[in-house]
Amino acid sequence: MIEPVLDDRILMNVEKPARYIGNEQGSIVKDKKDVSIRFAMCFPDVYEIGMSHLGIQIIYEQLNRRSDTWCERVYSPWTDLAEIMKKEQIPLYALESQDPVKEFDFLGITLQYELCYTNVLQILDLSGIPFFAKDRTLDNPIVMGGGPCTYNPEPIAPFFDLFYIGESEAVMDDLMDLYRNMKEEGKSRADFIKAAGQIEGIYAPNLYEASYHEDGTIADFRPLDPDLPGKVKRVIAPDLNRAPYPRQPIVPYIRAVQDRVTLEVQRGCIRGCRFCQAGIVYRPLREKDHKTVEEYAEDMIKSSGYDEISLSSLSTSDYSQLPELLDYLIDRFHQNHVNVSLPSLRIDNFSLDVMNKVQDIKKSSLTFAPEAGTQRMRDVINKGLTEEDILKGAGSAFEGGWNKVKYYFMLGLPTETEEDRKGIAHLAQKTAELYYDTVPKEKRSGGVDITVSTSFFVPKPFTPFQWAEMVHPKDYIAYARTVRNEIRLQKNQKRIHYKWHEADGTVLEGVLARGDRKLAPAILWAYQHGCVFDSWVETFHYQTWLDAFAACGIDVDFYTTRKRGKEEIFPWDFIDVGVTKKFLLKEWERAVEEGVITPNCREACSACGARCFGQGVCFEDKGKLSDYAKLVFKEGRQIPPKEQEHETAVQAEGEVTS
Amino acid sequence: MKVRMKFTKTGPIRFVGHLDFMRYFTKAVARSGLTGVYTKGFSPHLILSFAAPLGVGEETLGDYADVELAYRDVLAEGDERRRLDQYGLDDDFLPAPPTGEEMCRAMNAVMAEGVRVTSCTRVGQTKASKAMALVRSASYEILLKDGFLPLEDGKLDQGIQDWYSQAELMIHKKTRKSEREVDIKPLLKEISFQKNAQIWQIEPFSKRKGYALRRSILIRCATGSTENLKPAAVLEALAAYLKLPSEPYGYQIVRTETYAEGGLALSELGSDLS
Known part of the structure; x- marks a missing residue:
């Protein structure tokens, strides 16, 4: 039994002390004398959020399978504890051993959202690790970043020794082997970092240099050492069915955000929504065999005692083995009081039957994400969803006994007009009317309840919208007002609730998402002036960030509202995610110049480049066009993309036009 | 069977x-492989109740949880049988129960460190047998951190006896609604100073840092819904009497047993499962 390193006096005076004690069922304790690599895996946010992250659980399982490695967890202490630790100079520690992070060989930090960057600096600060990689010595852990934000790691590049670009299953073991061997040989930190940078998927940022044009855009970006690759290639798991997956998840004592068994059914997404980074950088879609998933479900429920299973993927409706899997799960676990939940269902193939099967519990609200209010706008973002689809989905929900519907939209999309914003209100009104048309009076319990939420669009690297200009901060609020005012004009406005939030966080996210190395000093300045937990409303200080940018000579508009040319070299262009820049540019043009949709990966191959990985949907038969796509292509309104490179794609095109 | x-x-x-x-x-319980009984309805939950809630930071060697398990209860009669019906279970068709020892083993195989089930007994289904309603008192071993109540052993022992031998033990009690003086003497059944008590032989206490002096105070006091006295209040009053500072975390509270009316431990009210 490992006693908490923090004294009772401290733990009893902070919020939720159980965040800091470790010792949970499923956590792995090894003898540190038996291992040669100690790996601290960090999610730079509070415990309840970090514990809900599937990626870390996979890495934890993968690394702890190695007998030479002990992987432990680290989360951000909440502000109350961070203050005490700083004041009393208590070094940040890992949960399992309660040993200081600074004694570890690796500090891996998952970067899930840009607004965690100051938390990363807090982790380094509390651990007693120098902020800048160049100031670290052999005594300091190798600080390595991973996760979605590594698809543009440049704003935080100086703080990291390495970035892992891709899926941990691919080269993590190679990296650990390399480290152990070089450590045994007594090689230097610099030697290891350079050698690591030669492994496919590993980026050693401080061995690269950027030069800039006078206007601030990038002129050139290259390695300082000829042995390092000019392009860093994203790596993916060789075979998802055989990849390590936690059979015995860690069960937190306190309620985590995801307090259930999470089963990953597939990676990647066929949809290609033009705003979505995950839809591009996790390509190609790779399904897991439902038998494998079922086997894991069995073990995980048994070992955790959870009473809920959640299927995880970017778009679970696209999982082709969903019917078999659901039948099994419901059949197997229903009598054991285990519920199955299905986030990420699409409206167009929304199946009342499925929802009724899995949700025989409370008919709470159903959430749909049309993302845009008009068909024109939905076509620009390639959502591939008609108003009819949306209303059909809502109608089925009403018939099935639901009376609460939540809609998610984005504001500030490329080419968006007043009409598109008002369209959000109109769609909500049509939904309300549909309720009264569908549900007879005697069955209306409490009336319909429609919640409309909007968020502001942030262009992300490696999306067709990476060229998009962001709108001016003051416009965001005006846009939200347009939606609100238009909702108020609707007949059933009392049934429609509208939620939006401040735009300040959006601007910051916009700067950091598409930023370059020049931002690093500003991020450090912001942290040193009190910014931390920027993704939390109560701890976000926008003015301090503006001061930071001013102090460091950063022009916010350069990163947000500036129009980017088609020829511009982006800070993240040195990463090869599989999907080509040529494809993204073509998609950008199809969106804003032609306003046409592109079929999804199962309908037709658009030759995005992800086929280079040699796996997944790229090698399935094509031609399964959705009703909507069939309709629009038949009407000749839009045409599938030209320049098909693969035979299967050409065949699909032939089918469509015939 | 409860x-x-x-x-x-x-x-x-x-x-x-x-x-x-x-x-x-x-x-x-879900992990253990023992079959629990769950409520019916939209969100089924295990039928489980605890005898006496423990405060955050406090430890226990003798707490109780009553769990409804889907095994045949041969001792159930009359009213008790009907209680099973409401969960859709017919006692006659349920499997025979594992032994108490087997139940302990099943639970302990899936517990985090520090939690151990030390006995399992069968209890009746009537309202009067509800664990929470039965609790009258509990005993506590209060481990004194080195530096807390810094008197030498003999003096501390004497001080405790002097304090307890008073006719009244008035404390100032502050609740959300009122502030008043209360006499805790009737609630405090027993108090004594202990040196090298048995608890120091048991993990994790034997290894805990900051307790080199191996000193503790043993108390038994009213606990439960009718009358309740918090051990922390006892320590505070004692420290005040001794004119010593009362640090809130200068000690560790360990509950050692929970008792029903007549000083019987709650487990003694159940019948063995063998």
């Missing part, structure tokens, strides 16, 4: 609050 599980909660898990610990216990 099974009364006696359990320990020691070590880091002491920082897990009562509600979170109940959720932990529910999952442990």
Whole structure:
């Protein structure tokens, strides 16, 4: 039994002390004398959020399978504890051993959202690790970043020794082997970092240099050492069915955000929504065999005692083995009081039957994400969803006994007009009317309840919208007002609730998402002036960030509202995610110049480049066009993309036009 | 069948609050392979109740949870049979129960460190047998950190006896509604100074840092819904009497047993499962 390193006096005076004690069922304790690599895996946010992250659980399982490695967890202490630790100079520690992070060989930090960057600096600060990689010595852990934000790691590049670009299953073991061997040989930190940078998927940022044009855009970006690759290639798991997956998840004592068994059914997404980074950088879609998933479900429920299973993927409706899997799960676990939940269902193939099967519990609200209010706008973002689809989905929900519907939209999309914003209100009104048309009076319990939420669009690297200009901060609020005012004009406005939030966080996210190395000093300045937990409303200080940018000579508009040319070299262009820049540019043009949709990966191959990985949907038969796509292509309104490179794609095109 | 599980909660898990610990216990039952009885309806939950909630930071060697398990209860009669019906179970068709020892083993195989089920007994289904309603008192071993109540052993022992021998032990009690003087003497059944008590032989206490002097105070006091006295209030009053500072975390509270009317431990009210 490992006693908490923090004294009772401290733990009893902070919020939720159980965040800091470790010792949970499923956590792995090894003898540190038996291992040669100690790996601290960090999610730079509070415990309840970090514990809900599937990626870390996979890495934890993968690394702890190695007998030479002990992987432990680290989360951000909440502000109350961070203050005490700083004041009393208590070094940040890992949960399992309660040993200081600074004694570890690796500090891996998952970067899930840009607004965690100051938390990363807090982790380094509390651990007693120098902020800048160049100031670290052999005594300091190798600080390595991973996760979605590594698809543009440049704003935080100086703080990291390495970035892992891709899926941990691919080269993590190679990296650990390399480290152990070089450590045994007594090689230097610099030697290891350079050698690591030669492994496919590993980026050693401080061995690269950027030069800039006078206007601030990038002129050139290259390695300082000829042995390092000019392009860093994203790596993916060789075979998802055989990849390590936690059979015995860690069960937190306190309620985590995801307090259930999470089963990953597939990676990647066929949809290609033009705003979505995950839809591009996790390509190609790779399904897991439902038998494998079922086997894991069995073990995980048994070992955790959870009473809920959640299927995880970017778009679970696209999982082709969903019917078999659901039948099994419901059949197997229903009598054991285990519920199955299905986030990420699409409206167009929304199946009342499925929802009724899995949700025989409370008919709470159903959430749909049309993302845009008009068909024109939905076509620009390639959502591939008609108003009819949306209303059909809502109608089925009403018939099935639901009376609460939540809609998610984005504001500030490329080419968006007043009409598109008002369209959000109109769609909500049509939904309300549909309720009264569908549900007879005697069955209306409490009336319909429609919640409309909007968020502001942030262009992300490696999306067709990476060229998009962001709108001016003051416009965001005006846009939200347009939606609100238009909702108020609707007949059933009392049934429609509208939620939006401040735009300040959006601007910051916009700067950091598409930023370059020049931002690093500003991020450090912001942290040193009190910014931390920027993704939390109560701890976000926008003015301090503006001061930071001013102090460091950063022009916010350069990163947000500036129009980017088609020829511009982006800070993240040195990463090869599989999907080509040529494809993204073509998609950008199809969106804003032609306003046409592109079929999804199962309908037709658009030759995005992800086929280079040699796996997944790229090698399935094509031609399964959705009703909507069939309709629009038949009407000749839009045409599938030209320049098909693969035979299967050409065949699909032939089918469509015939 | 209602099974009364006696359990320990020691070590880091002491920082897990009562509600979170109940959720932990529910999952442990699910993991154990023992078949629990769940409520019917939209969100089924295990039928589980705890005898006396423990405060965050406190440890126990003798707490109780009553769990409804789907095994045949041969001793159930009359009213008790009907209680099973409401969960859609017919006692005649349920499997025979494992022994108490087997139940302990099943639970302990899936517990986090620091939580151990030390006995399982069968209890009746009537309202009067509800664990929470039965609790009258509890005994506590209060481990004194080095530097807390810094008197030499003999003096501290004498001081405790002097304090307790007073006719009244008035404390100032502050609640949300009122502030008043209360006499805790009737609630405090026993108090004594202990040196090298048996608890120091048991893990995790034997290894805990900051207790080199191996000193503790043993108390037994009213606990439960009718009358309740918090050990912390006793320590505070004692420190005040001794004119010594009362640091809130200068000691560790360990509950050692929970008693019903007549000084019987709650487990003694159940029948053995063998």
